[in-house]
Amino acid sequence: MxxxxxxxxxxxxxxxxxxxxxxxxxxxAAAEVLAPPSGNRLLAVVGRDPRASGEMLAAxxxxxxxxxxxxxxxxxxxxxxxxxxxxxxxxxALGVMISASHNPMPDNGIKIFAAGGRKLDDDVEDRIExxxxxxxxxxxxxxxxxxxxRQAPDAADRYVAHVGKALTGSLDGLTVxxxxxxxxxxxxxxxxxxxxxxxxVAINAQPDGLxxxxxxxxxxxxxxxxxxxxxxADLGIAHDGDADRCLAVDATGAIVDGDAIMAVLAVGMKESxxxxxxxxxxxxxxxxxxxxxxxxxxxxVRTAAVGDRYVLEELRAGGFALGGEQSGHVVIPEFGTTGxxxxxxxxxxxxxxxxSKSLADLASVMTxxxxxxxxxxxxxxxxxxxAPSVLESVAEVERVLGDTGRVLLRPSxxxxxxxxxxxxxxxxxxxxxxxxxxxxxxxx
Numbered sequence: 001m002x003x004x005x006x007x008x009x010x011x012x013x014x015x016x017x018x019x020x021x022x023x024x025x026x027x028x029a030a031a032e033v034l035a036p037p038s039g040n041r042l043l044a045v046v047g048r049d050p051r052a053s054g055e056m057l058a059a060x061x062x063x064x065x066x067x068x069x070x071x072x073x074x075x076x077x078x079x080x081x082x083x084x085x086x087x088x089x090x091x092x093a094l095g096v097m098i099s100a101s102h103n104p105m106p107d108n109g110i111k112i113f114a115a116g117g118r119k120l121d122d123d124v125e126d127r128i129e130x131x132x133x134x135x136x137x138x139x140x141x142x143x144x145x146x147x148x149x150r151q152a153p154d155a156a157d158r159y160v161a162h163v164g165k166a167l168t169g170s171l172d173g174l175t176v177x178x179x180x181x182x183x184x185x186x187x188x189x190x191x192x193x194x195x196x197x198x199x200x201v202a203i204n205a206q207p208d209g210l211x212x213x214x215x216x217x218x219x220x221x222x223x224x225x226x227x228x229x230x231x232x233a234d235l236g237i238a239h240d241g242d243a244d245r246c247l248a249v250d251a252t253g254a255i256v257d258g259d260a261i262m263a264v265l266a267v268g269m270k271e272s273x274x275x276x277x278x279x280x281x282x283x284x285x286x287x288x289x290x291x292x293x294x295x296x297x298x299x300x301v302r303t304a305a306v307g308d309r310y311v312l313e314e315l316r317a318g319g320f321a322l323g324g325e326q327s328g329h330v331v332i333p334e335f336g337t338t339g340x341x342x343x344x345x346x347x348x349x350x351x352x353x354x355x356s357k358s359l360a361d362l363a364s365v366m367t368x369x370x371x372x373x374x375x376x377x378x379x380x381x382x383x384x385x386x387a388p389s390v391l392e393s394v395a396e397v398e399r400v401l402g403d404t405g406r407v408l409l410r411p412s413x414x415x416x417x418x419x420x421x422x423x424x425x426x427x428x429x430x431x432x433x434x435x436x437x438x439x440x441x442x443x444x
Contacts, residue, residue, distance in 0.1 A: 181217025
C-alpha cells in the first residue's frame with residue numbers, strides 16, 4: 001500500500017484524494033496513537049489556513065477527535081507554527097493543522113503534532129497508518145465521554161506575544177513589505193511586525209478562501225519585488241499559505257532565499273554566542289555557497305534529509321540552535337518546535353536593526369553558486385541510485401567538478417521522479433553536466 005504520509009503530513013486534492021471521510025479516519029487514528037485512554041480527559045488543538053476546504057476538513061477532524069473522547073480547542077485560522085506553539089501552550093496531547101502550505105487552493109493537507117508541538121517521527125506516522133487500516137475494536141465513548149469543542153479567542157494573542165518575545169530591541173525606522181499569500185499570516189504577521197516598531201505595508205492579505213497562494217507569496221515573488229521598490233522599503237518578506245516559511249527581498253528587489261537567511265542568522269548568533277557549537281543544520285539541497293560561507297565564518301554545517309522534520313531531528317539530536325532549508329523553513333528551537341516564517345522574518349529584521357546594515361549587505365556573506373535542478377520521470381526511482389550507468393555518470397561529474405561544485409541525485413518522496421541537481425562555478429557548466437546526467441538517469 002502506498003504510504004499515506006508524505007514529507008509533511010497527509011496532502012492531496014481536497015474532496016478528491018483527501019476526503020472528509022479520510023480526514024475523520026486520520027483524526028481517530030491519531031487520537032488512538034497519540035491520546036490513548038488514560039482516565040483523564042485529553043485535549044487536541046485544531047487550526048487551519050484560510051482555504052475553503054479547510055472548513056470542511058477541520059470539521060471532519062474535529063468529529064474524529066471528539067468521537068474518540070478527545071476535547072478540542074478550535075483556534076481557527078492561524079499559521080502552522082502557531083498551532084504547534086499552542087499545542088504546547090494548552091498542554092494538549094496532540095495538535096492538527098489543516099493546510100497544504102504553499103500548494104494551490106484545490107489541495108489541502110493534515111499536519112499532526114505530538115504533545116509539546118513536535119512533528120511526528122516516521123514510526124509514529126506508521127503507527128497512525130496502521131491504526132487507519134486496522135482500527136481498534138474498543139467501544140466508542142458515548143454520553144458525557146464524547147469529546148467537547150471550545151473556541152479559543154485568546155489563541156492569536158498568545159502566539160503574537162510569544163513571537164514578539166524573541167526580538168530584543170526595536171524595528172523603528174525599518175519599512176517592510178509583507179506578502180501574506182492571502183494565507184494564514186494575513187492577520188498576525190503585519191500585526192507582529194508593526195508591534196515591533198516597523199512600518200508595515202501588507203499585500204495579498206485579504207483571504208477569501210479561494211485566493212491562497214494564487215500568484216503571490218513565497219512561490220510567486222514578482223509582486224513583492226515590485227512593491228518593495230515602489231515603496232522604497234528596506235526589505236520585503238514573502239510567506240507561504242501557512243506561514244511556516246519565509247523568503248525575503250532586499251531593497252533593490254533581489255531575492256534572498258532560505259540559505260542566505262540562514263547565513264545571516266547564523267553569523268549573528270555566532271557573534272552573540274547563541275549558536276550552539278557554532279553549528280548550523282541544513283539539508284542536502286542547500287547551496288554549496290552556504291557551506292563555503294559558513295566555513296569562512298568558522299561555522300560548521302551538518303546536513304539532513306529534505307524536510308524540516310529531518311532538520312528538527314538533527315537539531316534535537318545535537319542540541320543545536322539553528323537549522324533550515326533553502327525553501328525558507330527556518331527552525332530556531334529556543335522559540336519554536338517547527339519552521340516559523342513570521343519568527344524568522346522578525347529575527348532577520350532584528351539583525352538589520354542591530355547592525356544598522358541593509359539586508360543586501362548582510363546577505364553578501366554568502367555567494368550562491370549556479371544551481372541546476374532537473375526532474376526526471378523514471379519507472380522505478382529506487383533502481384536509479386544503484387544503476388551502474390548512473391553511478392559511473394555521477395563519478396564522472398564529480399571528477400569534472402572537483403571541489404568547485406556538487407552533484408546530488410534525490411528520489412522524489414511522492415512521485416516516480418529523480419531530482420538531478422548540479423552546482424558549479426559557471427552556469428553553463430552546471431547546465432551541461434545536469435542535462436547529461438539527467439539523460440543517463442532517464443535511460444534506466
